[in-house]
Amino acid sequence: MPLLQVEDLSKNFVIHALGRTIPAFQGVSFTLEAGSLLLIRGPNGAGKSSLLRCLYRTYLPDGGRAIYATADGTIDLASAADVDIALLRRTEIGHVTQFLRPRPRVTALDLVAEPLLVAGHSLAEAREAAADWLGSLGLKAAIWQAYPSTFSGGEQQKINLARAMIAPRRLLLLDEPTAALDPDARAALRSRISTLKAAGVAMIGVFHHPEDIAGLIDVEFHVA
Numbered sequence: 001m002p003l004l005q006v007e008d009l010s011k012n013f014v015i016h017a018l019g020r021t022i023p024a025f026q027g028v029s030f031t032l033e034a035g036s037l038l039l040i041r042g043p044n045g046a047g048k049s050s051l052l053r054c055l056y057r058t059y060l061p062d063g064g065r066a067i068y069a070t071a072d073g074t075i076d077l078a079s080a081a082d083v084d085i086a087l088l089r090r091t092e093i094g095h096v097t098q099f100l101r102p103r104p105r106v107t108a109l110d111l112v113a114e115p116l117l118v119a120g121h122s123l124a125e126a127r128e129a130a131a132d133w134l135g136s137l138g139l140k141a142a143i144w145q146a147y148p149s150t151f152s153g154g155e156q157q158k159i160n161l162a163r164a165m166i167a168p169r170r171l172l173l174l175d176e177p178t179a180a181l182d183p184d185a186r187a188a189l190r191s192r193i194s195t196l197k198a199a200g201v202a203m204i205g206v207f208h209h210p211e212d213i214a215g216l217i218d219v220e221f222h223v224a
């Protein structure tokens with residue numbers, strides 16, 4: 001049984017003030033196995049980010065199903081209760097967005113360490129793992145104890161990536177994770193993705209430059 005089976009998923013945005021409906025994506029179907037990486041392609045505005053957000057349930061899909069095999073049974077991500085989705089977000093599914101939402105007076109190191117704390121690790125362990133992630137992505141140590149709201153675009157993306165990938169996940173949704181990264185950080189991320197894949201983590205990624213993850217792509221899906 002696959003980790004995720006998406007069937008005929010669709011999303012439209014109804015703009016009530018304008019009396020209009022903006023289509024995001026329609027009839028999306030694919031299957032994802034554990035340990036495999038699915039690349040989503042398509043032009044700007046095709047609905048790639050919206051598709052990832054529907055799977056993470058930041059958006060509620062309009063139709064279709066997304067049957068996900070959790071560690072203890074299957075669940076339809078398209079219709080599951082918010083409380084079940086919240087649990088999956090804590091324990092199984094990670095989402096790397098394009099934009100960081102920093103919180104006031106939380107340092108870069110602690111923002112990254114947080115998912116491990118929530119998962120029950122000690123503060124020392126969580127900070128050590130966070131330092132390992134930030135170091136490997138090349139975030140300069142001088143700003144680990146600073147507040148990310150003023151960080152550069154690439155620095156913020158590094159925080160996003162580390163925060164989403166630091167805790168064990170079974171499914172990772174990656175929205176243009178390399179877009180703002182320098183070449184060394186791209187190479188570091190590729191190596192992390194490769195290691196996670198080998199450990200059985202499934203990933204769905206939007207990459208406008210798939211060469212960043214050359215050799216790691218198992219399936220491609222085009223959103224028109």
Ligand SMILES: Nc1ncnc2c1ncn2[C@@H]1O[C@H](COP(=O)(O)OP(=O)(O)OP(=O)(O)O)[C@@H](O)[C@H]1O
Pocket residue numbers: 013022023024042043044045046047048049050051
């Ligand atoms: N919250 C929203 N409300 C209304 N329309 C939205 C919303 N989010 C996305 N859209 C619209 O849905 C369509 C798909 O957007 P989406 O961000 O999913 O595209 P994308 O494929 O990720 O594009 P890009 O390659 O530029 O990142 C666009 O036309 C966009 O304007």
Ligand SMILES: [Mg+2]
Pocket residue numbers: 048049050175
């Ligand atoms: Mg997008």
